[in-house]
Amino acid sequence: ILLTQSPDTLSLSPGERATLSCRASQKVDNNFVAWHQQRPGQPPRLLVAGASRRATGIPDRFRGSGSGTDFLLTISGVEPEDSAVYYCFQYGSAPPHTFGPGTRLEI
Amino acid sequence: DVQLLESGGLLVQPGGSLRLSCAASGFMFTSYAINWVRQAPGKGLEWISLINDKGDASFYADSVRGRFTMSRDNSLNTVHLHLNSLRAEDTALYYCQTAGAWGRGTMVTVS
Numbered sequence: 001i002l003l004t005q006s007p008d009t010l011s012l013s014p015g016e017r018a019t020l021s022c023r024a025s026q027k028v029d030n031n032f033v034a035w036h037q038q039r040p041g042q043p044p045r046l047l048v049a050g051a052s053r054r055a056t057g058i059p060d061r062f063r064g065s066g067s068g069t070d071f072l073l074t075i076s077g078v079e080p081e082d083s084a085v086y087y088c089f090q091y092g093s094a095p096p097h098t099f100g101p102g103t104r105l106e107i
Numbered sequence: 108d109v110q111l112l113e114s115g116g117l118l119v120q121p122g123g124s125l126r127l128s129c130a131a132s133g134f135m136f137t138s139y140a141i142n143w144v145r146q147a148p149g150k151g152l153e154w155i156s157l158i159n160d161k162g163d164a165s166f167y168a169d170s171v172r173g174r175f176t177m178s179r180d181n182s183l184n185t186v187h188l189h190l191n192s193l194r195a196e197d198t199a200l201y202y203c204q205t206a207g208a209w210g211r212g213t214m215v216t217v218s
Binding site: 036043044045046049055056085089095096097098099100101102 | 142144151152153154157166167168169202204207208209210211212
């Protein structure tokens with residue numbers, strides 16, 4: 001399964017809403033899509049699993065949604081610390097699993 | 108807290124071999140599959156392999172299949188990634204990932 005993400009880069013001001021898209025080349029079984037955040041110089045961090053389940057400790061302004069082939073990560077009220085690259089990841093079918101190319105969010 | 112600690116990254120010549128390790132703690136290790144993910148300098152994340160909870164099935168990306176092998180020791184809460192026939196394009200930071208957590212990575216340089 002190939003994943004495409006859009007936009008490539010998103011530039012927003014603090015307090016605005018960010019909408020990041022991830023589209024799969026075929027249906028992702030069980031909607032097993034995760035979103036990972038990677039800040040500069042840091043390892044990635046899991047934000048959302050199973051399309052919409054926030055990971056432990058993740059603020060509720062991060063919201064995952066979608067099903068089938070189309071998935072979204074919405075960040076309500078972005079903050080400067082949200083500047084990062086965001087990757088979607090599908091793990092629904094038998095491996096190989098795949099990452100999308102990432103969306104760079106600049107605040 | 109879930110903790111993952113990778114080790115074993117080195118500078119190695121093309122065609123060489125290496126073994127990476129990931130030591131895990133803070134969760135029920137035997138209940139989780141483990142992924143290895145790599146990131147070439149300045150590039151995105153690439154999933155490269157997975158081993159199931161029992162260690163009797165492993166899967167690989169096309170880019171490494173036949174050259175890399177995963178194993179795990181459930182008595183030591185450790186997984187290994189055996190890298191053979193290394194190429195310049197295998198140069199990357201290698202991360203262990205499972206149970207919602209990531210390690211900090213170990214750097215492999217093939218040159």
